[in-house]
Amino acid sequence: MKLYEHMAKDVLRAAGVPVPRGRVCTTPDEAAAAARELGPVAVKAQVLVGGRGKAGGIRLAQTAAEAAQCAEAILTMQIRGQPVRSVLCEERLVIERELYLALAVDPSARRPVLIASAQGGMEIEEVPDRAITRLHLEVPWGLVPFQARQLAQRLELGPSLAAAFADITARLHRVFVERDAELVECNPLAVVPGGLVAADARLNVDDDALWRQRELPRTSEATPLEERVRALGLAFVQLDGDIAVMANGAGITMATVDVLQRYGGRPMNFLDAGGGAAAGPTADALEILLSTHPRAVLVNIFGGITRCDEVARAILTVRERRGLDVPLVVRLVGTNEEEGTALLQQAGIPAFTSMREAAERVVALAGER
Amino acid sequence: MGILVDERTKVVVSGITGRQGRFHTQQMLEFGTRIVAGVSPGHGGEEVGGVPVYETVQAAVDKHGATSAVLFVPAPHVRDAALEAIAAGLSPVVVIAEHVPVHDAMDVVAFAAEHRAVVIGPNTYGLCTPAGRAKLGIPPGRIFSPGPVGVLARSGTLSYEIVAALTEAGLGQSTVVGLGGDRVVGTSFVETLKRFAKDEQTRVLVLVGEIGGSAEEEAAEFVKGLDKPVVAYLAGASAPTGKRMGHAGAIIERGRGTYASKRRALEDAGVHVADLPWEVAPLVREALGRLEETAREG
DSSP states (O other), rough: OOOOHHHHHHHHHHOOOOOOOOOSSSSSHHHHHHHHHSSSSEEEOOOOOOOOTTTEEEESSSSSSHHHHHHHHHHOOOOOTEOOEEEEEEEOOSEEEEEEEEEEEETTTTEEEEEEEEESSSOOGOGGGGGGGEEOOBBBTOOHEEEEEHHHHHHHHOOOHHHHHHHHHHHHHHHHHHHHHEEEEEEEEEEEEEEESSSEEEEEOOGGGGGGGGTTTOOOOOOOHHHHHHHTTTTTOOOOOSSSEEEEEHHHHHHHHHHHTTTTTOOOOEEEOTTTOOOHHHHHHHHHHTTTTTTTEEEEEESSSHHHHHHHHHHHHHHHHHOOOOEEEEEEETTHHHHHHHHHHTTTTTTEEEEEHHHHHHHHHHOOO | SSSOTTTTOEEEEEESSHHHHHHHHHHHHHHHHHEEEEOOOTTTTOOOOOOOEEHHHHHHHHHOOOOOEEEEGGGHHHHHHHHHHHTTSSSSSSEEEOOOOHHHHHHHHHHHTTTTTOEOOOSEEEEEGGGEEEESSSGGGGOOOOOEEEEEESSSSEEEEEEHHHHHHHHOOOEOOOOOSSOSSSSSSHHHHHHHHHHHSSSSEEEEEEESHHHHHHHHHTTTOSSEEEEEEEEEETTTTTOOOTTTTOBBBBBOOOOHHHHHHHHHHTTTEEESSGHHHHHHHHHHHHHHHHHHHO
């Protein structure tokens, strides 16, 4: 789960990291009020995607009237498909230098990594590798103060800034651990007269740890349809095609989507009905898929824990509840395959055993309509 | 023969009294796995399918000489249960649960490294050495058959699909290992390839990868110096950036971990990458054929 900049900054502020004074605004009037309180402000779109600066989502305002105008413009924008629902109006900073500082999970090292650069302010991907310093942290020791001093030295910060830098690094590390973060990032970490300020902040929290992060606010990037299917406890991603897909297991679902694409079909979604999915949620998910008017539906089941007869029953339930007005292709192999196939056949729904034939068939059916 | 587990592997099942634990203990026993004990705090003294249940892993080890553990405990308890199994000297420790917090996974990995234990998972179906009748985890037993193909995968059902096709084609497996679908897992492709490289039974390798992370690229680097042929299939060719395709690890972020990059790295290392899942078995057959030809000529 990604937090909005203002939420991330609330967490950092509470942890003692210096952040600019700011107000979250959802209307131009609120932005004007914020500017009257704070003076000249930066008006910043609050979105969960990157690249908002380039998209015109950050504007500078001298006066309250200008702040209102900026907010009005930004609040009607969409940035990479995301509508802007709020802006953060922040006091303007006098920035001398921009640094980069982050803690992240490094999957290949299987440890946290501290990342810093003297070239902050741009996307870290665009910074040349030789200008980036990475220090892995040892579990369970975590950040040891000498590592922050070492980094400060490599960034050539000088003694007074080095102390502030080490302090901020330690506080970020505490946030990283205590908030189950996958990433906590200050970019830029701004050098201002008198010290360092986290001018921008990102905090991505591990979805799998949200149960123990109750006090954090919640955000979601999911579409309304994704919300509905995920509420059933299933993994679902909307794509932009017209063949609905349901399979069991993330890998096989991905492969099913790939195969359809390769055969010239256009998959509409990724729906992983999970291992051992019960008939209830499977039927509910299938019903939601059908309600989005696909041209055809492919159900691809390789039953290990998942029982084929359960899947067949789910399909029959959906047929009873709302009818099957869309061509449905089922591939069914594995546990209780005979029982499941028989159930479908009695209902006049053919079941394939080959993934290849099922994929070819569903692409053909989608093309005919 | 095979890697990590074989007929000598004596297994303790942690979380044996839960629904999943009970069901899969039965399934593993039917396959032939030597399950010597179960663990479930508060249930010491009970039995599950004839398997004695203890309060602690250490008790199970002391009493039965268990060598390895399979964990069926839910995600919030994984850190504790895995550390307990590692501290008791067990290896491999197989973590089935999905949704384990990544900071917990890093703790488990670090503790395992310190104790020289192998952790498989989290978010895995486990592993199986068919010739040793050793299945530790949840895959359906009937898909396996003994033979020369080593399989390593990040995803579960996709490897069932591919392993079942291998078996159907008469291409048995030395060991099939599910490394897990999470970002941080206990064992990497490279570490597993190293084991397969030394295993005499294994002659051809099948790597089932997916988008996200850099495990496939690292594997490709290792394969360059490997003298066994490798066939691969990669899932996620059509996945959009920034969307998690079910697995925590299967996500293209900031343009990294793409299908194209993984495919290129593997092909540059001489790996045959199948376009479609059912092309894997024929490619494996070809690779074995070439090996036999070379052997005849040699």
